[in-house]
Amino acid sequence: MSKMTKTAWRARADGWIAGRRVKAGDEVSLTAVQAKYEPVDPVEMVAVADAPAEAAASAAAEAAETGGRARKVRPAAAGEEAAP
Numbered sequence: 001m002s003k004m005t006k007t008a009w010r011a012r013a014d015g016w017i018a019g020r021r022v023k024a025g026d027e028v029s030l031t032a033v034q035a036k037y038e039p040v041d042p043v044e045m046v047a048v049a050d051a052p053a054e055a056a057a058s059a060a061a062e063a064a065e066t067g068g069r070a071r072k073v074r075p076a077a078a079g080e081e082a083a084p
């Protein structure tokens with residue numbers, strides 16, 4: 001990885017990171033050299049890589065539940081809870 005390539009990092013605590021106010025858990029984009037001096041942890045890329053597999057599994061489960069037919073969802077009226 002080049003020293004100038006910015007990657008995603010997660011703030012460990014509320015405070016200032018690279019001249020920007022952040023809250024604990026916020027994602028920031030920093031170079032490896034900048035991150036060396038800041039209270040941050042690298043963002044796990046595994047969750048992003050698994051997202052398409054989870055979406056496919058969810059779609060397959062819904063197709064099995066509805067018999068392959070598309071589920072019709074109407075907009076929620078005032079005072080109603082929206083459909084899942």
